[in-house]
Amino acid sequence: xxxxxxxxxxxxxxxxxxxxxxxxxxxxxxxxxxxxxxxxxxxxxxxxxxxxxxxxxxxxxxxxxxxxxxxxxxxxxxxxxxxxxxxxxxxxxxxxxxxxxxxxxxxxxxxxxxxxxxxxxxxxxxxxxxxxxxxxxxxxxxxxxxxxxxxxxxxxxxxxxxxxxxxxxxxxxxxxxxxxxxxxxxxxxxxxx
Amino acid sequence: xxxxxxxxxxxxxxxxxxxxxxxxxxxxxxxxxxxxxxxxxxxxxxxxxxxxxxxxxxxxxxxxxxxxxxxxxxxxxxxxxxxxxxxxxxxxxxxxxxxxxxxxxxxxxxxxxxxxxxxxxxxxxxxxxxxxxxxxxxxxxxxxxxxxxxxxxxxxxxxxxxxxxxxxxxxxxxxxxxxxxxxxxxxxxxxxx
Numbered sequence: 001x002x003x004x005x006x007x008x009x010x011x012x013x014x015x016x017x018x019x020x021x022x023x024x025x026x027x028x029x030x031x032x033x034x035x036x037x038x039x040x041x042x043x044x045x046x047x048x049x050x051x052x053x054x055x056x057x058x059x060x061x062x063x064x065x066x067x068x069x070x071x072x073x074x075x076x077x078x079x080x081x082x083x084x085x086x087x088x089x090x091x092x093x094x095x096x097x098x099x100x101x102x103x104x105x106x107x108x109x110x111x112x113x114x115x116x117x118x119x120x121x122x123x124x125x126x127x128x129x130x131x132x133x134x135x136x137x138x139x140x141x142x143x144x145x146x147x148x149x150x151x152x153x154x155x156x157x158x159x160x161x162x163x164x165x166x167x168x169x170x171x172x173x174x175x176x177x178x179x180x181x182x183x184x185x186x187x188x189x190x191x192x193x
Numbered sequence: 194x195x196x197x198x199x200x201x202x203x204x205x206x207x208x209x210x211x212x213x214x215x216x217x218x219x220x221x222x223x224x225x226x227x228x229x230x231x232x233x234x235x236x237x238x239x240x241x242x243x244x245x246x247x248x249x250x251x252x253x254x255x256x257x258x259x260x261x262x263x264x265x266x267x268x269x270x271x272x273x274x275x276x277x278x279x280x281x282x283x284x285x286x287x288x289x290x291x292x293x294x295x296x297x298x299x300x301x302x303x304x305x306x307x308x309x310x311x312x313x314x315x316x317x318x319x320x321x322x323x324x325x326x327x328x329x330x331x332x333x334x335x336x337x338x339x340x341x342x343x344x345x346x347x348x349x350x351x352x353x354x355x356x357x358x359x360x361x362x363x364x365x366x367x368x369x370x371x372x373x374x375x376x377x378x379x380x381x382x383x384x385x386x
Contacts, residue, residue, distance in 0.1 A: 022274045029222035029232035029268075037230055039222035039270035041279050075222075077232035081215045086234050126365060126385065133383045139365045172319060172332045190326045192319065 004052045005186050006163040006178045010078075010087055017080040026078040028056070030067035030093075038067055044078075045112060048157060054089065056156040057112055057120075060097050062129050065154060068093050074158055084168040089160045096155040105155075110147075112155045118143035124150035166193060197245045198379050199356040199371045203271075203280055210273040219271040221249070223260035223286075231260055237271075238305060241350060247282065249349040250305055250313075253290050255322050258347060261286050267351055277361040282353045289348040298348075303340075305348045311336035317343035359386060 017023040024044040032038050045055040054076070058065055068074070076089040096109045113121070125140035127133075144150055163178040173193035180186050210216040217237040225231050235257075238248040247269070251258055261267070269282040289298045306314070318333035320326075337343055356371040366386035373379050 020274075022272070025272060025274075027220040027222075027232055027270045027272070029220075029230035031224055031228065031230050035224065035228075035264065036266050036283065037222035037224050037264075037268050038281075038283075039220055039232060039268040040281060041270060041272045071228065071230075073229050075230045075232040077220045077234060079215070079218060079220070079234045081213075081218075088231075088233060090229065090231075123365075123386070128385060130368075130370070130384050133368075133385045137385065172316075175323075175326075177323070191323050192321060192326045192330065193316075 001050055004160070004163075004178070004180070005188055006087070006089075006160070006165060007047075007052060009165055009176075010163075013078075013080045013083055013085055013087070017082045020080075020082055023080065026076050028064065029075045029077070030064055030073075031071040032063070032067055033070050038063065040064065042156075045115065048108065051159075053094075053157040053159050055112060056158070057116065058095075058154045058156055059124055059129055059152045060095075060154045061152055065095055065097075068095050068156070076158065086164075086166045086168075088162075088164040088166075089158065090162040090164075091158050091160040094157045094159070096157070098149065098151045098153070108157075109149055109153070109155045113149035113153055114146060116146075118146070121146065121150070124152045194243055197353070197356075197371070197373070198381055199280070199353070199358060200240075200245060202358055202369075203356075206271075206273045206276055206278055206280070210275045213273075213275060216273065219269050221257065222268045222270070223257055223266075224264040225256070225260055226263045231256065233257065235349075238308065241301065244352075246287075246350040246352050248305060249351070250309065251288075251347045251349055252317055252322055252345045253288075253347045254345055258288055258290075261288050261349070269351065279357075279359045279361075281355075281357040281359075282351065283355040283357075284351050284353040287350045287352070289350070291342070291344045291346070301350075302342055302346070302348045306342035306346055307339060311339070314339065314343070317345045 028042050029039045042056050074093045078087045096105045122143045161180045165176045167174040175193045177189045221235050222232045235249050267286045271280040289302045315336045354373045358369045360367040368386045370382045370384050
């Protein structure tokens with residue numbers, strides 16, 4: 001497998017910013033059922049083995065999973081504050097839920113579940129996200145089985161088709177656009193900031 | 194004027210995170226002409242006088258201005274890393290360009306231009322964003338008149354209609370949803386994280 005050409009600058013940014021507690025926090029934009037945009041912070045869970053897909057996790061009861069069923073595409077905006085650079089990654093997103101068939105998907109979902117901390121796994125046992133919370137709302141406190149994903153647990157895989165890399169350092173700033181042709185080859189263009 | 198109820202927690206977050214160089218950097222999601230989502234980092238330029246509109250600036254040649262002509266709505270995602278909290282602000286966005294008529298808009302555009310640094314103003318004199326850059330591409334180095342906005346300079350005003358505030362600190366996390374009724378009143382609901 002050939003690694004996509006934007007992987008090298010992104011890996012370098014992750015390495016140089018690794019001391020920041022939120023270097024793996026990234027903003028994901030999707031389109032809601034009513035056509036309006038949605039935006040929230042999610043945690044990068046590494047690349048899938050043997051390909052350039054970025055991995056994330058989500059609760060299937062969350063609105064982003066609904067958005068993605070309607071319009072299965074997202075753009076990530078990843079700002080690295082130490083090196084002052086931004087990556088925008090656009091591409092289709094695959095949702096792997098408990099009911100997704102075919103063995104390799106479920107294996108990947110199980111692996112993602114196992115990489116989570118107890119605290120992260122616990123949140124999938126909490127009541128329905130965004131519903132009204134009262135003093136009576138109960139939150140589970142015992143972490144679930146680390147070997148058996150919660151039925152609410154989903155893996156999200158974003159396969160970039162376009163990556164826009166901007167370095168604020170530099171006078172003028174530097175910007176590159178990577179685009180993936182349908183047959184899989186990448187081009188890289190130097191563009192105006 | 195009554196200040197919207199989410200202004201107080203947002204001001205507190207801005208104050209507590211003020212030592213971070215990127216506390217005023219926020220991610221803006223819009224919808225492209227082809228219906229796919231777009232996401233990029235922009236700089237918060239303060240609230241408009243006498244209302245709850247958030248101010249930003251943009252080059253009218255940039256894709257976000259095209260996106261907003263097509264679908265004039267955006268969602269901001271604002272993550273504060275010191276206090277570990279997130280604000281998502283959804284609402285219509287007004288673009289004030291050089292050709293926007295009516296005096297109050299142009300006055301606000303002039304004021305925004307004046308608040309920029311020379312370096313920020315200079316970028317509006319650069320060649321067309323996202324076009325191919327070669328060794329021959331020339332970038333202006335003399336800042337423009339601080340009293341006369343570049344014809345490419347636009348103000349963006351986002352008027353929130355929904356604000357989703359999440360505090361990661363807390364066990365479980367805390368989350369509130371603010372919603373604006375058509376007549377302008379705000380409601381606040383405590384919701385599940």
